[in-house]
Amino acid sequence: xxxxxxxxxxxxxxxxxAAVKEAEAAGDQAIPVAMLGHKADLAVMALSEDxxxxxxxxxxxxxxxxxxxxxxxxxxxxxxYAQGVPEEMRQARLHPQLPPEGKTAWCFYPMSKRRNxxxxxxxxxxxxxxxxxxxxxxxxxxFAGRILQVITGSTGLDDFEWGVTLFGVHPDDxxxxxxxxxxxxxxxxYGEFGAFYTGMVAPLGDVLDRVGIEA
Numbered sequence: 001x002x003x004x005x006x007x008x009x010x011x012x013x014x015x016x017x018a019a020v021k022e023a024e025a026a027g028d029q030a031i032p033v034a035m036l037g038h039k040a041d042l043a044v045m046a047l048s049e050d051x052x053x054x055x056x057x058x059x060x061x062x063x064x065x066x067x068x069x070x071x072x073x074x075x076x077x078x079x080x081y082a083q084g085v086p087e088e089m090r091q092a093r094l095h096p097q098l099p100p101e102g103k104t105a106w107c108f109y110p111m112s113k114r115r116n117x118x119x120x121x122x123x124x125x126x127x128x129x130x131x132x133x134x135x136x137x138x139x140x141x142x143f144a145g146r147i148l149q150v151i152t153g154s155t156g157l158d159d160f161e162w163g164v165t166l167f168g169v170h171p172d173d174x175x176x177x178x179x180x181x182x183x184x185x186x187x188x189x190y191g192e193f194g195a196f197y198t199g200m201v202a203p204l205g206d207v208l209d210r211v212g213i214e215a
Contacts, residue, residue, distance in 0.1 A: 001045075001046045001054050001057075001058065001071060001072070001073050001074075002043060002044075002045050002046075002071060002072040002074075002108055002163065002165070002197075003043065003044045003045075003046065003057075003058060003061065003068060003071050004035070004039065004040035004042075004043050004068070004069050004070040004071060004197060005040060005041060005042045005043070005044070005061065005066035005067060005068055005069065006040060006041050006042075006066070006067040006069050007041045007042060007066065007067075007211055007212055007213055008065055008066065008067050010065035011064060011065035011066050011213050012064050012065050013208055013213045013214060013215050014215075015060070015063065015064035015065070016061060016064045016066065016204075016208065016213065017204060017205075017208070018060070018064075019057055019060035019061050019063075019064060020032070020044070020057075020204055022056075022057075022060065023046065023048070023053065023056075023057045026048075026050075026053055027048075027049075028046060028047060028048040028050075028053055028054075028057070029045075029046065029047040029048075029097075029098055030044050030045070030046045030057065031044065031045040031046075031098050031099050031201060032044055032201070032202070032203075032204045032207040032208075033045065033106050033199040033200065033201050033207065034199050034200050034202060034206075034207045034210040034211050035197060035198070035199040035211075036198050036199055036200075037198065039069070039070065039195070039197060040069055040070065040197065041211045041212075042066065042207065042208075042211050042213075043106075043108070043197065043199055044057070044061065045098070045108070045165065046058075047076070047096070047098065058071075070195075070197075072108070072110060072154065072158055072163050073154060073157050073158045074152035074153055074154035074157060074158060074162070074163040075152055075153050075154070075157065076093065076094050076095065076096065076150075076152055076153075077093070077094070077151075077152065077153040078090055078093050078094060079093075079133070079151070081129070081130045081133045081134070093151075096150050098150070098167070099167055099201045100148045100167050102169060103147075103148055103167035103168055103169055103201070104167075104169075104200055104201045104202065105167070105168040105169065105170055105171045105173060105174055105200065105201075106165070106166065106167055106168070106174075106198070106199050106200060106201045107165070107166050107168075107174050107178075107196055107197060107198045107199075108163065108164065108165045108166075108196070108197045109163075109164055109193055109194055109195065109196045109197070110154065110158065110159065110160035110162065110163050110164070110193070110194035110195075111160055111161070111162050111164060111191055111192060111193050111194065112160045112161040112162070112191075112192045113161065113190050113191065113192070114189075114190045114191070114192055119189050119190060121190040132184070132185050132186040132190075133186055135184050135185065135186065136181060136184045136186040136187065139180055139181045139183075139184050140177065140181060142180065143173065143176070143177045143180075145169075146168060146169050146170075146173040146177075147166055147167070147168050147169075147173055147174070147177045148166070148167040148168075149164065149165070149166055149177075150164075150165040150166075150167075151163070151164055151165075152164075152165070159194070160192075160194050166178075167201065171198075174198070
């Protein structure tokens with residue numbers, strides 16, 4: 001889950017910290033992000049094998065006085081175009097360990113494939129879709145070392161079909177990657193994008209300081 005919050009006068013820092021620590025103690029990941037812009041003050045990207053634990057984290061953070069202003073629900077997955085990849089790569093996609101070291105610039109956006117007349121992704125033959133996705137992947141590999149991309153599936157779970165989370169060394173790495181990949185046919189002709197959220201990853205205490213949640 002990607003949870004986006006606004007800080008309120010009733011936000012209680014100790015309870016926010018306790019909620020995150022409880023999730024981590026259960027073996028879950030909770031990545032705090034200090035957000036830029038008006039859409040949210042704070043984001044928590046939470047990964048768990050148990051949806052009830054995700055629900056408990058959400059409840060606890062709202063109970064700590066944070067206002068939940070947006071969210072996105074998705075599952076880690078291995079793309080149908082990536083079958084047969086090495087086991088190490090398979091595990092990295094299904095069970096990512098986040099955040100990656102040295103990549104503190106962060107953004108999230110949801111996306112789907114178009115179903116327009118003359119540009120309907122789902123009427124293409126599998127081999128054509130696979131070739132277009134290989135082209136798209138080749139563009140992404142140009143940013144190896146600068147960007148870590150986490151793609152999660154949300155068909156039937158949320159408003160779009162995928163969530164895309166990018167961790168970058170610098171903010172301009174995020175911009176360059178998205179700009180470059182939008183020229184690929186898979187995006188230029190068939191991509192539909194939702195709202196973008198941008199922020200900075202840091203330890204929880206630093207994020208809470210930056211968004212004005214005092215001890």
